[in-house]
Amino acid sequence: MVEKAEAIFKEFREHSIAEFFKKNRQMLGYAGKIRSLTTIVHEYVTNGLDACEEAGILPDITVKIKQLGHDHYEVYCEDNGPGIPKTHVGKVFAQMLAGTKFHRFIQQRGQQGIGATGCTLYAQITTGKPIHVITSTKNGKVYEVDIMIDVKRNKPVIMNEKEYDGDWHGTKVRGEFKEVTFNWSEYGPGEYIRRTAVANPHAKITFIAPDGRKITYNRAVSVVPERAKPSKPHPKGLTIDDLLEYAHHSKERTIRTFLVKTFDRMSNAKADEIEKLTSIDFKRKPDSLTWKDAEEIIDAIKKVKFLAPSTKELKPIGEKQIKKAILNVLEPQFHAVVTRPPSVYRGGVPFIVEAGVAYGGKAGRVVGDSVGAEIMRFANRAPLLFDAGADVITKVVNEVDWNRYGLKKVDTLPVSIIVNVVSTYIPYTSAGKQAIADIEEIHKEVKFALMEVGRQIGGHIRRERKKYEKQTKKMTLLKYVPEVAAAVAALTGDNKKELEMKLVKMIEKKYSGNGADEEEGEEQ
Ligand SMILES: Nc1ncnc2c1ncn2[C@@H]1O[C@H](COP(=O)(O)OP(=O)(O)OP(=O)(O)O)[C@@H](O)[C@H]1O
Ligand SMILES: [Mg+2]
Missing domain, CATH: 1.10.8 (Helicase, Ruva Protein; domain 3)
Incomplete structure (x- = not known):
């Protein structure tokens, strides 16, 4: 029997964006227990860093994760940002598509107005509990509240409101989540925070893990990054x-x-x-x-011909700052960094690519008892840990011929390859914001950046290898000094001790300094 349209359309309903994401939570990154926990940390940390940056405050961020049961955790995140005005707190944490960033062409970590509410929604659908927020804008008052989301209406539900005196600024959020789990893998919150420290040398970040481990990444630089300014669409x-x-x-x-x-x-x-x-x-x-x-x-x-979009609004991390961050967090044997000049994709959106390579020290990823290469991907300084296969950065890293730069079998070396794409609009492949689309212009810039750092690191490696070879030769020659001195002394009747000293001096002179002047040493 053919069903009548009227009968079918009895089922016709409208649904809110929150209902949509409740059903499609994987689109927001809530897929898999580890990824879900990292997503929550990511949303709160990026919001804290964005807020500090906009207010011109040096960020001091604390993340604490506590295990409450099997696949059941509490996440606490505190920032010293400008705080959230009381009137806006509900919408920030419990209304999808609400925020200060979406309508502006400005380089920030967040851009969609979904992140914070996504966390509230996930707490609610896995534990039935609200999230707890304490915030103050340094107006002498502290606002404390429990927030849930009315999913059907995509509107906040405010409970247990309190207001009292206090003299600080910032935001503290605490939520309880199930269907999440913690580990120290490259997909976990610990790694997320380590990478955040690499791309944000101006931030102090403290992480307290469920096992009680406390890791503090101190500031490597104490200047607030220049604020990104809103730009106009081209x-x-x-x-x-x-x-x-x-x-x-x-x-x-x-x-x-x-x-x-x-x-x-x-x-x-x-x-x-x-x-x-x-x-x-x-x-x-x-x-x-x-x-x-x-x-x-x-x-x-x-x-009509237009000048290319202005790029002065973009604020890369900068070569000097990346260097400091790399030295601070990865303590490598050697490293190379580059910030490329600004470029434009799709004819109208400006972007900048920055890259770095760190070799040795704490660089690379420890797996079991061996170390391998790792790719650290960032978009506007926020680490991207998931969907690596769909990301333009991974594709380009795999295309580069690292052998040419002395990094044979790069996968097996203690190497961190770092790429940050800065833009007023990052072209993510999905709402989960974990992979940057493979757009031709971005592809090209990432490639140039990696080739440049490759060349630099290749130079370091060659010099280092020469230094090592020189050192080995010196040690070998020094071993023979007593024998040679004795033989010469027997032939010429000279003092053996004096001869020994002369020989040692000669060898030291020839093989002193670093590898760069080896040729000169050989001539002597
Ligand atoms: N810790 C915070 N301090 C101050 N303001 C905040 C904080 N967290 C969120 N906000 C405000 O709330 C808005 C909504 O945050 P939310 O994370 O939902 O979206 P977003 O950061 O704009 O974009 P995205 O969905 O990409 O994260 C932000 O645009 C910002 O204005
Ligand atoms: Mg956000």
Whole structure:
């Protein structure tokens, strides 16, 4: 029997974004017990670092994970950021698609307005419990509250509100989660925090693990990174839909001023050029733009030449700072770093690639009793631990011929390969934000960066090898000194001790210094 449309459509319902993610929690990174725990730590730590950065505060972050039972943990995260105004706390932790970042073109770790609420949702669906938040904006008051989410309405449910006097700023969040587990693998929270320390040398991070181990990553630099500033979208990256949305929210009086004020590199002259290519009167109000008008404008934009997007708003970690972080956390034998010049993907989004290689010391990943290479991937300084196979960085690392740089069988060496992609919009492959899409321009930049650090590290390795060879030769020669001195003394009648001293001096002179001047040594 054929079912009537009316009967089928009795089932028609609307559902909220929170209901959607409740069913599709894997999209937010809640897949697998270890990954789920790391995701929670990631969401709270990135929010703390973003908040500090925006407020110009040197971050001091503490993460504590306590085991409460089998696959059952408490996560506590504290930051010394600016705090959250009382009126916004509910929405921050229990409303999906709410935040200060999504609508701005600014380089930050978070960008979607889902992370914190995702954690609340996961606590709620695995334990039925709210998350506990204490925050203060240094206004003399501390606000403490339990928060759950009304999943059907995607709205916060506030409970046990308290307000009392206090004089500090920051945010403390505590949540209880099941279907999570802790370990020290490269996918666990411990590794996540280690990598966060590598990319954030200005942060002090303390981690207290469920086994009681306390690890503190002290600041390697004590300057607050320059704040990333919001940038304007570049016309070449616009779609018709984007243009309409900006136009309909614009408060400008004419299409012309709307274009000039809203977009990067859009001068009056460019707006005139575009107007001439369309049949639209640019004195009209921006909210009168129709789909057809927007289509015409986008077509015209394609024909007009614009300067490349401005990149001054991007803030890479910087070579000096990466060096300090590498020395602080990895204590390698040698290392190399590079920050590439800014570039642009999809015609309109600026980005910068930074890379580093650390060799020896604590670099590389210990597996059992051997050490192997590790790839540390970062997006706007936030570590990416999962979905490595889908990530452009992993692909490029595998493409590079490391043999050329003296790193034969790189997989088996104590090497950390570090890549940070900085952008006002990181093109993630999914809402879980763990892999950067393989976009041609980004691919190319990552490759250049890795080749550059490869060349540098290759030089170090060659020098180091020569130094080692020189040292071995010296030791061998010194071994024969007494015998040679005795033989010469017997032949010439000279004093054996004096001869010995002369020979030692000669050898020391020839093989002193580092490997770089070996050739010179050979001539002597
Ligand atoms: N520790 C904090 N201190 C101050 N503000 C915070 C803190 N945590 C979150 N916020 C605010 O709450 C908003 C929502 O956070 P949430 O993690 O849900 O989204 P996001 O960071 O904007 O993006 P993403 O979903 O990519 O993480 C943030 O945009 C920020 O304004
Ligand atoms: Mg966030």
